[in-house]
Amino acid sequence: MNAVVTNESNTPALVATGLRKVFAGPRGPLEVLSGVDLVVPRGMLLAIVGASGVGKSTLLNILGALDHATSGTLEIAGQRVESMGERERCQLRAARLGFVFQFHHLLPEFTAEENVMMPMLLAGRDQARARERAREVLGQVGLRERELHHPSELSGGEAQRVxxxxxxxxxxxxxxxxxxxGNLDGASAAGLHETLSSVSRERHQTVVLVTHNDRLAGLADRVMRLESGRLIPA
Ligand SMILES: Nc1ncnc2c1ncn2[C@@H]1O[C@H](COP(=O)(O)OP(=O)(O)O)[C@@H](O)[C@H]1O
Ligand SMILES: [Mg+2]
Structure with a gap:
């Protein structure tokens, strides 16, 4: 018997159409994105490469509903984002999205385990289950023995794994x-990308990864280049 494919699983993780972003600059408007079209099917690992200052972070922040496009449309898991209020966007981010930035932004006064527990506690999960899940996922990223370390007691690569x-x-x-x-040496960078890709693949999660490192982009299912405000196949 064929597996039943629901509409839900057919819906792409992301659909962006004609995304433009114009910043107001001191010397007039600065158009950073000039019509980005993108469909990311569920479970895909997409890498976006491009020169520094070309607008990669701007695009990723829009795709993650952290910032608004000037025009264009965006659907995350079938939900139209432009029409949402800030509260709804916040709920969408908490329920469906995960972010990793160039700098780890871990809270210095908490242990690795507590930092990983934080989003689960904010989502209302009870402490014991959050701790159990934090330990599990720290194990998956290869940090089972670093649970009780504070960020200052971790290497740069370890902090990014947390x-x-x-x-x-x-x-x-x-x-x-x-x-x-972006801040790691070659070996730690390769390890981090391998971990991110293997853990997310196990869960059939969709990943959009910005990197300036073409070699690391090679782990992705698809690589796109942001150039002159548009995404093109790399
Ligand atoms: N909030 C902002 N206001 C004005 N200009 C911005 C703002 N954020 C980014 N920019 C400009 O947009 C361009 C793209 O920035 P960014 O998305 O950070 O590039 P990348 O991540 O590819 O290095 C840069 O020229 C930057 O100066
Ligand atoms: Mg950037």
Whole structure:
């Protein structure tokens, strides 16, 4: 018997159409995105590459509903984002998205485990279950022995792994990562990308990864280049 494919699973993780972003600059408007079209099917690992300053972070922040496009449309898991209020967008981010940034942004006064527990506690999960899940996902990123370390007691690569664990803790459908290995040496960067891709593939999660490192982009299912405000196949 064929597997039943529901509409839900056919809906792409992301559909962006004609996204434009214009910033008001001191010397007049600055158009950073000039019509980005993108469909990301569920479960895909997409890498976006491009020169520094070309608008990769701007695009990722829009795709993650952290910022508004000037015009164009965006659907995350079938939900139209432009029409949502800030409260709804916040709920969407908490329920469906996970973010990893270039700098880990871990809270210094908390342990690795507590940092990973944080989004689960905010989502209302009870403490014991959040701790159990934090330990599980820290194990998946190879940090089972670092649970009780504070960020200052971790290497740069380890801290980024904790940030990956935190992003994956609530089991998001879509993970957005903005140059997560930008600050790491070659070996740690490769390890981080491998971890992110293997853990997300296991859960059939969709990942959009911005990187300036073409070699690391090679782990992706598809690579697109942001150039002159548009996305083109790399
Ligand atoms: N809030 C902002 N206001 C004005 N200009 C901005 C703002 N954010 C980014 N920019 C400009 O948009 C361009 C793209 O920035 P960014 O998306 O950070 O590039 P990338 O991530 O590819 O390095 C840059 O020229 C930057 O100066
Ligand atoms: Mg950037």
């Amino acid at each position: 940030a990956v664990a935190r992003a994956l803790a609530c089991d998001p459908e879509l993970v957005l990562a903005d140059e997560p290995s």
